[in-house]
Amino acid sequence: MANATTSDVIAFIEAYAGVVAEHKRELTKLDSAIGDADHGENLDRGFKAALERMPGDDATPAEILKAVAMALVSKVGGAAGPLYGTAFLRAAAAIDGREELDTAGIVEALDAGLAGVISRGKTELEDKTMVDAWSPAVDAAKESLEGGAECSEGLASAAAAAEEGMKATIPLVARKGRASYLGERSAGHQDPGATSTYYLFQTLADMAGSDG
Numbered sequence: 001m002a003n004a005t006t007s008d009v010i011a012f013i014e015a016y017a018g019v020v021a022e023h024k025r026e027l028t029k030l031d032s033a034i035g036d037a038d039h040g041e042n043l044d045r046g047f048k049a050a051l052e053r054m055p056g057d058d059a060t061p062a063e064i065l066k067a068v069a070m071a072l073v074s075k076v077g078g079a080a081g082p083l084y085g086t087a088f089l090r091a092a093a094a095i096d097g098r099e100e101l102d103t104a105g106i107v108e109a110l111d112a113g114l115a116g117v118i119s120r121g122k123t124e125l126e127d128k129t130m131v132d133a134w135s136p137a138v139d140a141a142k143e144s145l146e147g148g149a150e151c152s153e154g155l156a157s158a159a160a161a162a163e164e165g166m167k168a169t170i171p172l173v174a175r176k177g178r179a180s181y182l183g184e185r186s187a188g189h190q191d192p193g194a195t196s197t198y199y200l201f202q203t204l205a206d207m208a209g210s211d212g
């Protein structure tokens with residue numbers, strides 16, 4: 001794949017906003033089992049707001065991600081808005097000033113986003129959160145990049161790892177967020193945030209795969 005330009009980053013945000021809208025009910029249903037039944041609505045509201053205030057393609061990729069972060073932080077209450085907001089903000093900082101992103105740059109942004117969630121959420125692996133999908137996805141992307149894989153291949157393996165991580169949240173007992181209030185009763189349900197994170201990586205993989 002050629003380097004990702006600002007237009008590609010905008011196209012990614014548009015695509016992910018569409019995926020979130022499409023899966024809004026499913027995400028909210030997952031949250032109704034172990035939370036307060038708003039995860040789909042929260043993200044849908046946040047990404048719709050992000051689309052409304054999207055800068056033009058004369059902005060840098062970092063400026064696009066920063067605008068998304070601001071929309072998420074200001075429009076989405078609860079845990080996931082500020083957490084995804086922090087992720088997009090940290091991702092923006094990691095690629096600040098660059099006009100285009102090569103594969104390594106994309107992975108840097110994803111890695112910085114993960115670090116943002118972890119520091120803001122004080123999250124560890126197996127807390128039954130979005131980190132359980134995000135962290136293995138970044139590991140898989142790094143590993144395939146180091147092995148010399150193409151961007152599309154690296155992002156496909158990241159999405160596969162995110163999906164596996166998402167499914168692996170099912171048996172876990174939540175230690176963070178609202179689901180943790182349920183204690184042992186949170187086991188047996190897939191984490192909504194890990195699910196929306198899987199969709200994020202799947203959207204990236206689909207985009208990278210479709211333009212070669």
Ligand SMILES: Nc1ncnc2c1ncn2[C@@H]1O[C@H](COP(=O)(O)OP(=O)(O)O)[C@@H](O)[C@H]1O
Pocket residue numbers: 031035036038039040042043077078079080081083117120121122123128129130131176177178191192193194
């Ligand atoms: N400390 C945390 N670190 C990482 N992710 C978290 C944390 N707390 C909650 N989450 C994620 O947020 C998701 C819930 O998001 P959402 O329903 O939108 O917010 P809220 O829990 O405030 O209603 C959870 O499924 C989980 O993945």
Ligand SMILES: [Mg+2]
Pocket residue numbers: 031035036037038039078178
């Ligand atoms: Mg919720």
